[in-house]
Amino acid sequence: MIRILETDITTQRVDAIVNAANEGLLGGGGVDGAIHQAAGAGLLAACRALAQVRPGVRCPTGEARITPGFDLPARYIIHTVGPVWEGGLDGEPALLANCYRNVLRLAHEHSLKSLAFPAISCGVFGYPPDKAARIALNELGKPAHADFDIRICCRGDEMIDSYRRAGLSLLS
16 A cells, blocks of 8 residues: 655654665755654664765765664655656656665565655755656555555655555556
């Protein structure tokens, strides 16, 4: 089941919340900063302990990593790095789809059943909400993921409307 909610992702009692992170995984602005703040200092320490794949990069764009949830009501945080929008001709749609695929892969591997997602890449990374919502719902709505309880946690009318329109377009 997929639900689109206007809510604060850091309050969700789920197996895992998804963090729209940056490649360093050391916190930032937007949802990433809110998750780091709500999770407490343990999250920063856990992220620092993750191996760097190259200097300053613990999670390349399109990939995902998992940490405990620390002070959050979620047991885990699955961090993923969405693409920065460069007009759509630099592989952004495939990279964004990979974010969702890799988060779901980790959720399956850890036997997680409930997930809360933000609008990955739609904040400071500039991905157009309507385009991002279609990709998100297309990936999350695949039959292989029907056993998940998925919450898409949006902030503001524009984001909610983008996800609702995308949901309707996928049904038609």
